[in-house]
Amino acid sequence: MKSKIILATATIIAGCLVASSALAISDKQFLSDAIKGDNAEITLGQLAAQKGRSDGVRSFGQTLVTDHRKAKDEATALAAALEVNVSGGVAGEAQQELDKLQHLTGSDFDKEFVSFMVTEHEKAIAEFKQKASEGNRQVPELAAKALPTLQNHLQLAQSLSGH
Numbered sequence: 695m696k697s698k699i700i701l702a703t704a705t706i707i708a709g710c711l712v713a714s715s716a717l718a719i720s721d722k723q724f725l726s727d728a729i730k731g732d733n734a735e736i737t738l739g740q741l742a743a744q745k746g747r748s749d750g751v752r753s754f755g756q757t758l759v760t761d762h763r764k765a766k767d768e769a770t771a772l773a774a775a776l777e778v779n780v781s782g783g784v785a786g787e788a789q790q791e792l793d794k795l796q797h798l799t800g801s802d803f804d805k806e807f808v809s810f811m812v813t814e815h816e817k818a819i820a821e822f823k824q825k826a827s828e829g830n831r832q833v834p835e836l837a838a839k840a841l842p843t844l845q846n847h848l849q850l851a852q853s854l855s856g857h
Contacts, residue, residue: 721833722778724825725769728840729780731818732766734788735759741795742807750854751804754811757850761843772836788814804854811851819844 735758742755773780784792791810798806819841826838 721831722776724821724833724837725773725776725778726780727785727821728769728837729766729773730783730785731788731814732762732769733782734784734792734814735762736766737784737792738788738795738807738810741792742803745795745799745803746807747800747804748854751807754847754850754854755807758811758847761847765840765843768839769836772832776832808851808854812848812855815844815848815851819848 739755739758739762743752743759744755746752746755770780783789791806795803795807795810822837822841822844826834826841828834
């Protein structure tokens with residue numbers, strides 16, 4: 695009887711450790727993805743600030759650069775504190791968009807850039823809300839802190855797209 699109780703307890707503890715480990719990986723993956731997202735927003739923002747046809751798009755591009763540099767600095771500092779190795783670069787989808795935007799000019803550039811920013815910020819807000827809802831750990835708190843800025847970016851992009 696005692697051995698069954700010990701075995702059951704060990705199984706429960708092992709399950710908790712696996713769940714805890716999965717959660718930690720999730721936080722690490724979130725940080726890595728967030729930093730890649732910041733890299734993408736900085737790069738795309740710089741391109742918009744240079745190539746944008748309208749003052750609004752150029753200004754929005756500069757806002758993205760400023761805000762996402764700050765967010766990247768905070769996420770990178772947290773990643774270092776949590777011993778998370780973060781690679782540089784941007785996600786594949788953002789790289790494809792960057793390549794596409796390089797070949798566009800004028801109002802075609804503005805329209806494509808703003809459309810991508812609306813879509814990407816909608817996705818990011820959903821992901822950051824999910825992470826923020828996960829409790830009182832450092833990574834969810836970072837996600838919660840970033841949400842107002844992401845929501846502001848979405849509103850700016852929507853206003854530029856006429857939605």
